[in-house]
Amino acid sequence: MTGGARILVTGGAGYVGSHAVWALHDRGDEVVVYDSLRQGHRQALPPAVQLVRGELADEAALDRLLSNGPWDGVLHFAALSLVGESMQRPFHYLLENAGLGIRLIDACVRHGVKRFILSSTAALFGNPETMPITETTRIDPGSPYGESKLMIEQTLRWADRIHGLRYACLRYFNAAGADPDGRSGEDHHPETHLIPLVIDAALGLRPEIRVFGSDYPTPDGTCIRDYVHVADLAQAHLAAFDRLDQGSVTYNLGSGTGHSVLEVIRSVERVSGRPVPVRMEQRRPGDPAVLVADSARIRADTGWTPRFTELDDIVGTALRWRQAHPQGFGPNDPAA
Ligand SMILES: NC(=O)c1ccc[n+]([C@@H]2O[C@H](COP(=O)([O-])OP(=O)(O)OC[C@H]3O[C@@H](n4cnc5c(N)ncnc54)[C@H](O)[C@@H]3O)[C@@H](O)[C@H]2O)c1
Numbered sequence: 607m608t609g610g611a612r613i614l615v616t617g618g619a620g621y622v623g624s625h626a627v628w629a630l631h632d633r634g635d636e637v638v639v640y641d642s643l644r645q646g647h648r649q650a651l652p653p654a655v656q657l658v659r660g661e662l663a664d665e666a667a668l669d670r671l672l673s674n675g676p677w678d679g680v681l682h683f684a685a686l687s688l689v690g691e692s693m694q695r696p697f698h699y700l701l702e703n704a705g706l707g708i709r710l711i712d713a714c715v716r717h718g719v720k721r722f723i724l725s726s727t728a729a730l731f732g733n734p735e736t737m738p739i740t741e742t743t744r745i746d747p748g749s750p751y752g753e754s755k756l757m758i759e760q761t762l763r764w765a766d767r768i769h770g771l772r773y774a775c776l777r778y779f780n781a782a783g784a785d786p787d788g789r790s791g792e793d794h795h796p797e798t799h800l801i802p803l804v805i806d807a808a809l810g811l812r813p814e815i816r817v818f819g820s821d822y823p824t825p826d827g828t829c830i831r832d833y834v835h836v837a838d839l840a841q842a843h844l845a846a847f848d849r850l851d852q853g854s855v856t857y858n859l860g861s862g863t864g865h866s867v868l869e870v871i872r873s874v875e876r877v878s879g880r881p882v883p884v885r886m887e888q889r890r891p892g893d894p895a896v897l898v899a900d901s902a903r904i905r906a907d908t909g910w911t912p913r914f915t916e917l918d919d920i921v922g923t924a925l926r927w928r929q930a931h932p933q934g935f936g937p938n939d940p941a942a
């Protein structure tokens with residue numbers, strides 16, 4: 607499909623979701639966003655896109671929206687997504703993410719939705735013994751967050767087998783960067799992700815960056831992650847959506863290169879031209895040492911390939927967005 611689809615996007619006002627909404631909008635799809643705005647921002651969306659403000663837990667509201675079809679697909683971004691927080695609040699994560707995700711899939715099946723895309727995660731794999739991580743690497747979530755996404759993936763398998771719902775499970779590694787045209791960026795409250803925090807430390811918006819663990823079995827002792835540009839993730843959703851013509855799919859999505867926490871800090875220093883004050887701290891519970899994706903499957907199936915392969919370029923888009931929005935998007939209009 608090259609535009610013209612009608613798509614419901616849960617969590618579409620959030621970081622990854624808003625970039626996907628812009629990509630759908632750019633190709634001419636009709637998008638409706640369902641988001642509580644507890645993390646999302648109206649200003650992150652194309653002005654022409656309809657935002658329905660609501661909670662996933664509000665079954666009646668979702669039923670009303672889904673009955674106002676037909677919908678060509680649902681993209682499901684709305685979730686709690688912090689590995690560390692899920693180690694402190696396991697049942698909150700399992701009930702919110704898995705519980706509400708399963709209810710959404712049930713509602714989609716009841717309303718005849720044919721395609722469903724899930725924001726899944728590298729956190730399914732725990733601490734894998736071999737790198738890079740393919741779709742057949744053993745699944746062993748290292749946190750309740752990862753477990754909650756696995757439960758939704760498994761629900762989708764049954765929804766396809768029994769009801770013919772075509773699904774794509776997109777296991778993102780670490781989403782990073784901002785829209786190259788500056789239309790959206792990363793603005794969480796509180797912010798916990800490494801790159802925006804390091805950028806704020808470089809810009810003097812925070813006193814320092816705390817490095818969680820320097821005794822990991824990696825060359826410099828800090829964790830290694832695969833930072834994949836959020837605009838590349840957005841394009842992967844379009845590619846996967848179209849590929850569903852041929853059946854359900856599961857893809858690992860990364861740039862294929864790992865960078866340590868210290869390498870990210872050096873990159874921000876290079877790109878911003880400013881020093882970053884660093885404080886070494888204890889490990890954060892739930893953090894695996896290394897997560898790097900093998901994305902050969904989506905490349906072979908769809909021709910998707912990341913446009914941003916250099917960490918400095920990814921960091922550069924995030925830095926430009928932050929310099930243009932030092933206060934973030936600002937408060938949401940209560941009437942939004
Ligand atoms: N950011 C990453 O690096 C990353 C990596 C792997 C997977 N993911 C997954 O991608 C998705 C998006 O992540 P993000 O970083 O954009 O997060 P985000 O917090 O920026 O976006 C989530 C959006 O969903 C909305 N939302 C959350 N719970 C809701 C609820 N119960 N009802 C209605 N709306 C709700 C929030 O207001 C927000 O706009 C999540 O499912 C996350 O687990 C993210």
Ligand SMILES: O=c1ccn([C@@H]2O[C@H](COP(=O)(O)OP(=O)(O)O[C@H]3O[C@H](CO)[C@@H](O)[C@H](O)[C@H]3O)[C@@H](O)[C@H]2O)c(=O)[nH]1
Pocket residue numbers: 687688689690726727728729778779780781798799800801803815816817818819829830831867890893897
């Ligand atoms: O102040 C900080 C913040 C992070 N880190 C480290 O930086 C790395 C990246 O951390 P963060 O940016 O918080 O992302 P992750 O915990 O790796 O999780 C992200 O990436 C996962 C996929 O790999 C997704 O599933 C999650 O939703 C998403 O939050 C980790 O090693 C952290 O320990 C620090 O050292 N200091």
